[in-house]
Amino acid sequence: MAYKIFTSQCISCNLCLTVCPTNAIKVVDGQHWIDPELCTNCVGSIHTVPQCKAGCPTCDGCVKQPSDYWESWFTNYNHVVAKLTNKQDYWERWFNTYSQKYSEQLQKRQPQTMAPQKLK
Template structure:
């Protein structure tokens, strides 16, 4: 699993100079890109990925997840972390209540449709 630069990047260039393997390149003028064949996750050189550690914004350099669920939960965690206060604390409860309410409404409607067809 390697790192990648996201569209949140503001092209400050700090990651490029901090990368121990020269994996970070400039493409298309001022866009930064990580060559996955050169990225080592900084293993052996640093205890944390230098690109992510040096990045001045949130989510500029992130792990490039290839597993679907790993990627899904990472996105979920990132989005939930942006929620404020009680919305963050009871996110799943709200989601489950809304989901079960909608499902229940659909079941009721189906049941009414079946009853009216049988009448």
């Protein structure tokens, strides 16, 4: 599974061009593009992480190209979860909101307590 460049995110800084150990990154018609035949995911090089992804200033500019539906699904899922969990106190706020809504629903469902009637 080679890496690919999201051209909509790319700001054409050219950093990935200089760091790729296999010269897999090309510029075609002004757009940066990774040749999947040349990309080795940096495996077998002196690098321990994919250099294009590690150095890209856009965060999302260089991403792994999914090879099938489920790989694509999990890639998107992990991406979304990573974004959510990076938000400070996201889950705490989510839990507080959920708890509040849940307790409101419970209160609506509880039968009204009847006040005792006075005997005449």
